[in-house]
Amino acid sequence: MLASIWAWLIAPEQWSGSRGIPNRVLEHLGYSALALAIGAAIAVPLGLWVGHSGRAQWIVTATNAARAVPSLGLLFAVAMFVGPRISSDLAYVIPSLVVLVLLAIPPLVSGAYAGVRAVDPAVRDAAYGMGMRPREVLWQVEVPCALPLVLSGARAATLQVIATATIAAAVSLGGLGRYLIDGLAVRDYPQMAGGAVVVASLALAVDLGWALLTRYAVSPGLTGRSRPVRGGKQPPVRGVGRHEAPATSSRVLPTGSEST
Amino acid sequence: MTWVWEHLGDIGGYAVSHALLAGIPLVVGLLLALPLGWVARRYPPIASVVVGGSSLLYTIPSLALFILMPLVLGSKILDAINVYVAMTIYTVALLVRTVADALGAVPDATRQAATAMGYRGFGRLVAVDLPLAVPVLAAGLRVAAVSNVSIVSVASLIGYPQLGYYLTDGYQRSFPLEIGVGIVGCLLLALLFDGAIRAGEWALTPWARAGR
16 A cells, blocks of 8 residues: 555656646645735734724634634535636636635634734833834834734644645645545545645645744744743743733634744 | 425434534543643653644644545545544644643642642642643633534545535535535534533533632
């Protein structure tokens, strides 16, 4: 079994052309990145605004509740309603992209929202006390402090999008899911398993990329305290620590707010 | 709507298998995550390995994990055990961190008071730490339950019968009502799990409502 999967993985036809692994990886990453960019453009400002102003908090509740909708159902429903209304080659791409964007939004909103809400009120007061305007407080204080949670929301959204882009092969999207769905259709297990290995590796690599980015993008003033202090007491897993709102913390994301 | 009434029996059957595919791994996952989370909390050097390793498992897309399960288990591709084990892996991945956080959230003063009263070791863990960790645990369980119900439906792409069947079948037949039944069924099931966990939390934390 393993030998046949390995044989599939290293076969020359898997490494060239539009059906080859390199092209499928690029497709998969392309759709995911596009969906995340659109989702972030909508969700991050929304989450920051709700967190900063404290208004319209129902948006966060609603987006969190929307996560209970099964992604497969959303995918098929949107594909069925949107697909026939588009009369070009994009008929296969747009419905899937819409779904990927919709799925990226909840973790991004709650990450940005929880990040801003969890900023130490004393820090915010100090910023106002120094004479900063609300806009300056948002951009120079709240956003940098919220960055770890914004990024962890983005990381969760990325996982969700990459996983769903795989399923979207069932509604004719390209990408690595093709191997899984096409292999299933012709009962070609080595192809399915080979594709599954590639997509799992891709997801792991991208997640690792996010971990590294989080580590270097977050202000040292924030990460400094997660360094072990000599002789100091160091809680082993400070999953949430100070910068996470308790009400939303467990919903922010599965992989956690730190680069573990 | 007549379609729904005609198929009510089937829908019920699929809902039950869906509930089992999502629910059994939830329970097994919790039982596995408790000791793992405790270890992560107790021995800091192991924490990053345990928590990091389990969150790595969570990154594997569900369809890929379902397909890879037969390789690991030596089972047949259509064996339901693949889905049970895959869902248990996801549950553990989500809950290990929750358990570690939940145990960490027990106030130090309470722990010291319990020690002073003569509780120690495993007895204190079961009688003091775990009950106090219930609210955080319940929050994590609710997230895992909703996520499980959604992920289980993906297994219908490979052909395991549960509510997800109505999603794939409805799409293939271009029958919106059937997709609607699948989605609503999953939502109701998620709601049911959520309610059950809330009820369990309520029953297990009598002190939380004593002060009101």
